[in-house]
Amino acid sequence: MRLRAFGLLALSLSIVTAAAQADTDRQSPPPFNDVPQEFTAKVFEKNFIKREEMIPMRDGVKLHTLIFIPKGVKGAPMLMGRTPYNAARYEPGMNGDKFLREGFIRVYQDIRGKYGSEGNYVVTMPVRGPLNPTSTDHVTDTWDTIDWLVKNVSESNGRVAIIGNSYDGFTAAMALLDPHPALKAAVPVGPLLDAWMGDDWFHYGAFRQMMLGYVHMQTGQRGEGVIAPSEIYDKYEEFLRAGSVSGYAASNGLDKLPFVQRLLEHPSYDAYWQGLAVDKLIVARPSKVPTLWTQGLWDQEDMWGSNHVWRALKAAGHEANNWLVMGPWNHIQPWAGGTSIGPMKWPTDTSYQWTNEMLLPFLNEHLRNGPPANLPRVTVYNTGEKRWDKFTTWPTACDQGCGTKLKPLYLTANFNLSFEQSAQANGGDTYTSDPATPVPFLPRPVVDPFGEFGATGGLGSAYDPWSKWLSTDQRFVAGRPDVLVYETEVLTEAVRVQGIPIADIRASTTGTDGDFVVKLIDVYPSKDYTNPSASGYQLPIATDIFRGRYRESFEHPTAIPANKPQQYRFELPNVNHVFQPGHRIMVQIQSTLFPLYDRNPQTFVANIFKARPTDYKKADVTILRSKAQPTAILLPVVK
Incomplete structure (x- = not known):
């Protein structure tokens, strides 16, 4: 009886407890949260193995190196790149990159002084010698790295290639100056090789001042480049307000950066640039x-x-x-x-x-x-x-030593172009170049490609006119009074060019210095039904700028004699193009490409970077087109 009574009591208590819990559950619903306290996602295995190494150089400095090895590979070649832009950013995704999938071992290394590597960073560090008093350079660092790789990466076949674009192309080219025996191939892509003649810093003496943002990004810190936001969105306005290059550098604190100081000290093609x-x-x-x-x-x-x-x-x-x-x-x-x-x-x-x-x-x-x-x-x-x-x-056609000689395309009266030279005894077209209103190289506003809104910045990566400026439709400046525009009649047959055009400019100026910009342009038909966006498009085929003070010597600049005809002869970039029937050939000539290139004060000063505000003056520039003073673009025309 006692056992039965105890059982009934226990049952009653369990019923009461269950009812109470039910009431509690009704009063306190489960939390409103789709994120569980514990959850383990499925992890997909990468098809490569990652190694991270600090490879010692001959001077004891260690360079941060990432090695990616396809799983199961044996006897594989190594494809390496050396970069100032953070080796970690090149880490492949889950399935690797194309070269890993093709069975190559991929190697990325931070050059000395950048990101994970030890040592000091010097922009495009010179080879050992007068410009580099140390015992190491990119040549030795590449040699030491390859030597370590072939001895310590057992999955390799002992053969290495070096590859890279831009600055990485520069480091690839430097490896060729004393190649390790295991270096069996090199692929420099768009390498920075002569920064004064025509790569990053200058073109024929005209300074690419917008690259100062790059210097800030690269040398202001060891790691990720950070550029202080400007108070002015349009770089055209900002550089114009700053005045000279040195004024811009000082106002932004860039004159404290060692490489900027070297730039300001070497405006000409002196021993410094020749050594680089x-x-x-x-x-x-x-x-x-x-x-x-x-x-x-x-x-x-x-x-x-x-x-x-x-x-x-x-x-x-x-x-x-x-x-x-x-x-x-x-x-x-x-x-x-x-x-x-x-x-x-x-x-x-x-x-x-x-x-x-x-x-x-x-x-x-x-x-x-x-x-x-x-x-x-x-x-x-x-x-x-x-x-x-x-x-x-x-080239297949050139000035001399080729089967086909260059063919002059002459500037003639009424802003025409002709393969026939003018018979006029005199002739010329004049424009006023005013440093206060320089010709923009892109439609405004011009955004800093290295700044917060630029192509390489975080906030505006979709805004990328910088990478397209050389192919931008030139109608946006063709109507300016300080841009001379010459063109042929509509072509009735194709004009095929293969090689390197040469700008042969005869001009006089009221100033004592000045720049000359020449653009060779393919003008599309006024209406294209198959590609409406191409209708009337003025497509630059070859564009460059030449600083007049260097017409006689790149190393020793001289003032331009005012009001006296001078010759300015310089190569334009390579072309392999056919101007099709129905198109026109156009040539534009001007004195500024701002703010990409610095303004020429048009008054000769010893160091153009230190020109004073009073040195910037208007100049009347006359492009001559007479029989005695013919201006022409020498085209590599072939049949």
């Missing part, structure tokens, strides 16, 4: 490493390097192990989508073709004993007929 000219160093110390020099025809940053070093090596008899490719690209397009530029759309992805049909066969031949790549000595995209052309030499 890697193309000249390579020709003086040619290597036997197979090298694929690669260049974009619209490279807005480094237009000089690859094509000039290839030409110099060829002239010196060292073309046997050197190849040249020039594609229809801006600075980064060899690695991005190469399907168009400006209004021109290509039938294929030219970047994909370069990678798969040229680069990979080249690497496989020299790193794996693969079948011969059979690359032509020179491969240049034909931007008029939209195909790759193959050449045994380059």
